[in-house]
Amino acid sequence: MAAVEPKVVFILGGGPRIGHAVARKFSTQGYKVAIGRRNTDKSELDGVLPVFVDLIKPETIEEAFREVESKLGVPNVVVYNAAALTFPPENDPFGVEPAAFTRDLAVNVDGAYAALHHATRLARRHSVSPLVFIATGNVTPFQPHPLAVTLGSGKSALAHLISLGTAAYDAKEFRFHFASQVTDNGGPVPYPDVSGELHGEVYWKLANEERFGWDVRFAVGPDGSPNFTS
Numbered sequence: 001m002a003a004v005e006p007k008v009v010f011i012l013g014g015g016p017r018i019g020h021a022v023a024r025k026f027s028t029q030g031y032k033v034a035i036g037r038r039n040t041d042k043s044e045l046d047g048v049l050p051v052f053v054d055l056i057k058p059e060t061i062e063e064a065f066r067e068v069e070s071k072l073g074v075p076n077v078v079v080y081n082a083a084a085l086t087f088p089p090e091n092d093p094f095g096v097e098p099a100a101f102t103r104d105l106a107v108n109v110d111g112a113y114a115a116l117h118h119a120t121r122l123a124r125r126h127s128v129s130p131l132v133f134i135a136t137g138n139v140t141p142f143q144p145h146p147l148a149v150t151l152g153s154g155k156s157a158l159a160h161l162i163s164l165g166t167a168a169y170d171a172k173e174f175r176f177h178f179a180s181q182v183t184d185n186g187g188p189v190p191y192p193d194v195s196g197e198l199h200g201e202v203y204w205k206l207a208n209e210e211r212f213g214w215d216v217r218f219a220v221g222p223d224g225s226p227n228f229t230s
Helices: 018-028 060-072 098-125 146-168 196-208
Strands: 008-012 032-037 048-052 079-080 132-135 174-181 216-220 226-229
Touching: 008 018, 008 060, 008 098, 018 032, 018 079, 032 060, 048 060, 060 098, 060 196, 079 098, 098 132, 098 146, 132 146, 132 196, 146 174, 146 196, 174 196, 196 216, 196 226
Parallel strands: 008 032, 008 079, 032 048, 079 132, 132 174, 174 216
Antiparallel strands: 216 226
16 A cells, blocks of 8 residues: 655744644644744744745745755645735825835745745646645735735735636646635734634635635634634
8 A cells, every 4th residue: 555645734934823823733633844934943833844934035935845845745735924014104105115115025925926836836746736825815905905005015916826826727736725814894804813723724624625715714703713704
């Protein structure tokens, strides 16, 4: 009997809220887990492989995928959880300095595209299917907010890439999701109310169920479980 290949999730952008919660969820379900970040000196999560990546430098993203492949195996789930935001002066979205806008888009868009490129090339090269690519989203592409000029521009481009992937590829090979926590009425969630554990539950379902489209919006249900609104 052929050996069963281990399931591997690679999370790019391992913040202590969403990134760590997603890592814990997948780890408890038997996945091998890698988190890509700039600081790999210490690991706050047992059993998780820290991998150096600087998301404004595309070459480090390619190197990070190679390291994950060599140490854990080819990822069959990739989570792009990185984001950058520069607040503009109040009521003046175009007051952000161009250099800051460019820097934020490098994380929000350029890094995400590089991750999409390398994840799909690697999965195809090793016949790993389906590859599930999950991007941490929000509602700024659909509900613009002046304070989110850099973040919303980046998320809008990322949503376009995710929808494009869904339209272009067979879901049996690649599945793409733009996952956004929302309020009960579909609005943006204040940062203190963002639930890492809820994201972990949702991302687990996205990786293991085929019923979801590319634009996935979810709120906290009455019992604390995800309430999918789209």
